[in-house]
Amino acid sequence: MYLITWRLFSFPGQKRLKKASVLVVGCGGLGCPAAQYMAGCGIGRIGLVDYDVVELSNLHRQLLHSEFNLGVPKVTSLAQALLRLNSSLKIDEYNVQLSSANALEIFAKYDIIVDASDNVATRYLVNDAAVLSGRPLVSGGAVGCEGQLTVYNYKDGPCYRCLFPEPPPPETVSNCSDVGVVGPVPGCIGVLQALQVIHIITEKGEVASGKLLLFDGVSFTFRSIRLRGKSPTCKICGSEPTITQLMDYEQFCGLPANDKDSGLNILDASERVSPVFLEQAIAKKLPLLLIDVRSPVEFEMCRLPESTNIPLKLLNKEETVDRLKEMWATVAGNQNAESRVYLVCRRGNDSQLGVRRVQNILKCQVFDVKGGLHAWSRDVDPSFPIY
Numbered sequence: 001m002y003l004i005t006w007r008l009f010s011f012p013g014q015k016r017l018k019k020a021s022v023l024v025v026g027c028g029g030l031g032c033p034a035a036q037y038m039a040g041c042g043i044g045r046i047g048l049v050d051y052d053v054v055e056l057s058n059l060h061r062q063l064l065h066s067e068f069n070l071g072v073p074k075v076t077s078l079a080q081a082l083l084r085l086n087s088s089l090k091i092d093e094y095n096v097q098l099s100s101a102n103a104l105e106i107f108a109k110y111d112i113i114v115d116a117s118d119n120v121a122t123r124y125l126v127n128d129a130a131v132l133s134g135r136p137l138v139s140g141g142a143v144g145c146e147g148q149l150t151v152y153n154y155k156d157g158p159c160y161r162c163l164f165p166e167p168p169p170p171e172t173v174s175n176c177s178d179v180g181v182v183g184p185v186p187g188c189i190g191v192l193q194a195l196q197v198i199h200i201i202t203e204k205g206e207v208a209s210g211k212l213l214l215f216d217g218v219s220f221t222f223r224s225i226r227l228r229g230k231s232p233t234c235k236i237c238g239s240e241p242t243i244t245q246l247m248d249y250e251q252f253c254g255l256p257a258n259d260k261d262s263g264l265n266i267l268d269a270s271e272r273v274s275p276v277f278l279e280q281a282i283a284k285k286l287p288l289l290l291i292d293v294r295s296p297v298e299f300e301m302c303r304l305p306e307s308t309n310i311p312l313k314l315l316n317k318e319e320t321v322d323r324l325k326e327m328w329a330t331v332a333g334n335q336n337a338e339s340r341v342y343l344v345c346r347r348g349n350d351s352q353l354g355v356r357r358v359q360n361i362l363k364c365q366v367f368d369v370k371g372g373l374h375a376w377s378r379d380v381d382p383s384f385p386i387y
């Protein structure tokens with residue numbers, strides 16, 4: 001099974017792979033392919049971290065999980081698949097959320113860290129833990145049809161904080177659960193993360209330190225851009241670091257370290273309703289405007305019959321403002337005090353961002369549907385398709 005790797009990297013190279021240990025944070029769209037190719041090439045020990053269980057909506061891009069493993073912890077499901085491929089592997093399962101309390105202890109047991117997570121708070125946590133424990137970090141990301149990859153904290157190269165000292169404002173952050181991702185894109189980036197791990201272990205081939213590989217799945221192009229080098233003033237890896245231990249990353253970023261339903265929480269509780277509440281309002285035929293802020297493609301795929309599609313990106317455009325006012329006039333024209341606007345999206349994050357915009361435009365009562373269509377499917381109509 002390892003012959004190809006051996007021919008390319010020589011026998012000592014293959015032995016290094018066998019002796020190496022790699023930790024994969026996140027067993028989803030990036031983590032599955034990364035771990036699969038690492039297992040295939042004979043890396044001796046692989047640690048898997050994920051707090052989540054396999055869901056149907058994961059399967060289009062997390063191909064080592066399967067319908068048989070729905071509800072099973074992702075670490076267990078992935079470990080089973082890897083052992084089917086290579087029974088001599090040693091696998092450690094961490095069915096936990098990586099946090100400031102456990103990261104350093106877990107990282108200490110591995111030579112290299114692969115970041116295959118999907119949220120900003122975890123990215124800062126993984127970066128800081130990698131720097132504090134002196135481990136190179138192979139970082140990947142994929143949203144929509146775009147993917148990227150770089151290696152942080154490798155030799156004299158920069159870390160994530162050197163390039164992004166401050167987190168982005170929470171309201172500007174969307175993740176792949178809201179935007180969606182085309183399965184082969186994380187597939188491709190995850191495979192390349194495995195290749196970077198092989199390069200680091202065997203010390204053959206280029207390591208993408210100080211470089212960012214960008215893949216655009218629409219124009220079908222790869223580009224590699226040079227990044228700024230290590231920053232001497234970086235708070236964690238600079239010459240006089242002020243961060244010497246892990247912190248509260250959810251507080252630092254203003255965002256949760258997981259992307260479960262309604263992860264973002266930027267509205268007041270009084271501005272949010274449950275899917276069951278919305279269902280009752282619809283059943284009572286109360287005057288309402290239900291706006292679905294997903295992309296037209298997603299809206300075409302499945303939607304609530306009462307909803308109208310205005311993608312989040314269009315909400316602020318001038319022509320949309322007029323259209324929105326016209327639509328609202330037809331609902332609230334009879335001055336009914338019970339008229340409301342509800343915003344819905346896939347999982348309840350983008351809809352919260354939309355609420356603020358619509359409030360500014362219409363100056364009326366606007367609500368977010370908590371947990372979006374996923375929660376609708378869970379709590380109101382299990383036959384409603386989720387993806």
Ligand SMILES: Nc1ncnc2c1ncn2[C@@H]1O[C@H](COP(=O)(O)OP(=O)(O)OP(=O)(O)O)[C@@H](O)[C@H]1O
Pocket residue numbers: 025026027028029030049050051052057058062074096097098099116117118119122176177257258259
């Ligand atoms: N702090 C963390 N600790 C452990 N696992 C994490 C952490 N943050 C993210 N993850 C895991 O990283 C994986 C990322 O996978 P992916 O980007 O494919 O998204 P997903 O959460 O599986 O998909 P969806 O958002 O559609 O449900 C997820 O399985 C998630 O549970």
Ligand SMILES: [Zn+2]
Pocket residue numbers: 158159160161162163230231234235236237238
């Ligand atoms: Zn740094």
